[in-house]
Amino acid sequence: MSTNYKNINKVSKDIKNFSWAGKSKAIKTVLIPSKATLKPAKGESIKFDESENMIIEGDNLEVLKLFQKNYFGQVKMIYIDPPYNTGGDFVYHDDFKSPINSYFKQTGQLNEEGNKTDTINRETNGRYHSDWLSMMYPRLKLAWNLLKDDGVIFVSIDDNEIQGLRLIMNEIFGEENFIDCIIWKKRYGGGSKEKYLVTVHEYVLFYAKQINQINNIEVPVNEESIKRYYTHKDENFSLRGPYRMVVEQTKG
Template identity: 50%
Template sequence: MANLIENKINNLEGIKEKNIETTEKISGQSLDIVKENILKLKEIFPEVFCEDKIDFERLQDVLGNYIDDKEERYRFEWYGKSQAIRMAQTPSRGTLRPFREESKNWDTTENLYIEGDNLEVLKLLQKSYQNKIKMIYIDPPYNTGNDFVYKDDYKDNLQNYFEVTGQVDDDGNKTSTNSESSGRYHTNWLNMMYPRLRLARNLLKDDGVIFISIDDNEFGNLKKVCDDIFGEDNFLGNIVRATGQTTGQDSGGLGSSFDYVLAYTKISGVDLSGLPLTEHDLKRFDNEDERGKYAYDQMRKTGSNDRREDRPNMYYSIKDPDGNDIYPIAAAGYESCWRFRKKNI
């Protein structure tokens, strides 16, 4: 009789576990990021938990000298940052719907194209792609005054939200932008960017990299907010890109011909070792030593203005590996010149 009761209890427990698993699978919410963060903290510091709550006094004791309790401290703050953090952590109830009729190679493609608000999409991707993305590139609004409509709140459907907040007219046309006359011009941009960057970081693998395009308008703010989210030690560098046109020359300052791509990684120590050599590269870099492939290059100036009298400061001797003085002498026998000054050789 005891065994029969025990078996029934076990069966009930199995049904309960199965129902819980099913409920989780069909949940209409995106990943609960707050819950995930608490579970991670519990793995690292189980001793700071009292049942399911965090004892901050114990956490302070554990962290010791790493706690900064001063009123003034170095940090990047703006109006609405706390709300932006909560927005990143609020689960989405949206759903991704497939469109077979608009797709190509549905059964065999390895690509996925998603159309929708990027904040909601980033939330929906958390369950399936958290810690799985190798590289992210984003080209956000540069905040030129008319390139995005703010602000975010998607408890209701997007179109209805735009109507309630007066961002669209009766015909559905957008009527408001983040104009420079706004008292919170940069603040609005930061509140738009912050939750999206936090969610993007969650998607990256440990050795994943994110590249973000920007121009002078918000470069400084983007660098600070990325240092805040990714950590300044994980800043890989800044790629300067020539735009092909100069703007701002009539502003009284310097004209700008460039924009930028900031590169961050999720954890420190990621090595961007470059791309493999192409067949064309291999033909040129046809020598190899313990450091890798290399090519010989011409150090003597050739073509026009290649004589010593043309560039006298480019005429000097260079010691070869055997200690001999080598001068730039052209094949025709006349004194030529080097391509580099002596201090740069």
């Protein structure tokens, strides 16, 4: 089966020239075939010949490329938890910051001799984000290929890169296929180490491949959870069923 890349450059009509230093190279990266191979690790597996599940260790870009042949358009749901580009000590190099002179050269602010081409005070913060965007772009392109027409994708992120992530996902998946920006609370209370406001939540961006193929999205509560947690009744029980009490906020 050959990979169909006819939609590889699909761009939402509402996207107006979102670009960064290195974007053209990131797009070309999608088209470079992988030279990697998957090797079974039977000694580290449980019931290798019977299991329908896989854990794959390796560069996720190469793995996504390998999946294009057998899983193109076959995946129902994808969840990605990428590095947040915060400078933290992760498996990935989580501080995607180009050297300042390299960034100036890529953006046309330095000539080959290393001299500034103009005196305009241009924004330099892009160098903190450009490499991260270039890392994410081909992975999201390849993930789009893998999804079924009624497939969905969830991507975790925090305040540091949500703006850029939203733009490239709009470009790849189409702004019309955006479903929601889910807020999840990662902690309660205050924090004495914060200089300004305490950050207590992060985000999960939620997109469909083809939103017109998606039915109602719901997660039914199972009977065990109802019996365990939903133990209260009121005058609306016959219409709404039991309810539970939750703590809205701890002191902080």
